[in-house]
Amino acid sequence: MKYIQASFExxxxxxxxVLVAHLAELGFDSFDENSxxxxxxxxxxxxxxxQLQSVTEQFDVKAAVxxxxxxxxxxxxxxxxxxVKVGDFCTIxxxxxxxxxxxxxxxxxxxxxxxxxxxxxxxxxxxxxxxxLDFNGKRVFDFGCGTGILAILxxxxxxxxxxxxxxxxxxxxxxxxxxxxxLSKKVSVSQGSIEHAGNEQYDIIxxxxxxxxxxxxxxxxxxxLKKGGTILMSGLLSEDEPLIVSEASKAGFIFKSKIxxxxxxxxxxx
Numbered sequence: 038m039k040y041i042q043a044s045f046e047x048x049x050x051x052x053x054x055v056l057v058a059h060l061a062e063l064g065f066d067s068f069d070e071n072s073x074x075x076x077x078x079x080x081x082x083x084x085x086x087x088q089l090q091s092v093t094e095q096f097d098v099k100a101a102v103x104x105x106x107x108x109x110x111x112x113x114x115x116x117x118x119x120x121v122k123v124g125d126f127c128t129i130x131x132x133x134x135x136x137x138x139x140x141x142x143x144x145x146x147x148x149x150x151x152x153x154x155x156x157x158x159x160x161x162x163x164x165x166x167x168x169x170l171d172f173n174g175k176r177v178f179d180f181g182c183g184t185g186i187l188a189i190l191x192x193x194x195x196x197x198x199x200x201x202x203x204x205x206x207x208x209x210x211x212x213x214x215x216x217x218x219x220l221s222k223k224v225s226v227s228q229g230s231i232e233h234a235g236n237e238q239y240d241i242i243x244x245x246x247x248x249x250x251x252x253x254x255x256x257x258x259x260x261x262l263k264k265g266g267t268i269l270m271s272g273l274l275s276e277d278e279p280l281i282v283s284e285a286s287k288a289g290f291i292f293k294s295k296i297x298x299x300x301x302x303x304x305x306x307x
Contacts, residue, residue, distance in 0.1 A: 118148035162303035185212030
């Protein structure tokens with residue numbers, strides 16, 4: 038499958054973060070950046086030039102659009118991938134990296150270009166929040182699992198069962214591959230949406246998606262969460278907090294805490 042690369046020339050870190058949020062809602066599922074550019078990627082069949090134009094006009098930036106063969110950019114992405122270290126708690130690395138003996142938990146992934154290789158702020162925020170929870174023997178639902186990092190970590194933290202879903206075929210396939218790398222036995226991953234959660238409730242729900250999907254499925258997530266359980270929501274900018282807290286409250290959630298990184302936030306509710 039071919040991909041579209043949209044390259045934005047900007048040195049403004051805040052603009053880059055906001056662009057990622059808006060582009061993710063348009064279907065762009067992979068991002069990388071350097072000091073002068075942000076590169077965003079989307080499957081060619083999902084690309085809408087008019088939607089991209091509306092974003093560039095809104096933020097007064099220009100986008101250079103290129104069609105890229107999957108084989109070419111996969112190799113480049115893997116070559117450039119660096120391990121992600123979240124304090125001494127967790128390291129996310131590729132198979133060709135050596136383990137970090139200073140990390141408590143080691144997660145191995147195939148660094149294909151999907152949203153959730155550990156480099157993005159929201160993944161790191163979710164990992165930090167997970168560090169504060171008791172997963173021992175718990176039933177966990179990872180809604181929008183991406184590469185499967187959070188589901189894999191949940192098992193390593195002692196979860197008794199982890200159900201992970203993503204509606205993107207490529208993310209599902211990559212997550213399944215990553216489960217094998219980590220010898221995961223208690224994680225089940227499937228392609229689809231919240232209906233794959235089944236009818237039983239969960240002690241912990243991990244929802245690192247985006248504002249629109251979180252709002253759309255807020256009531257369903259509340260039904261799935263056990264009384265006294267915890268849900269972590271991310272994929273959110275700081276400006277999204279009032280709306281998400283309001284919608285969560287309407288659904289019956291109780292706000293617990295927030296952490297922030299580079300204008301992205303992760304919210305915890307019970």
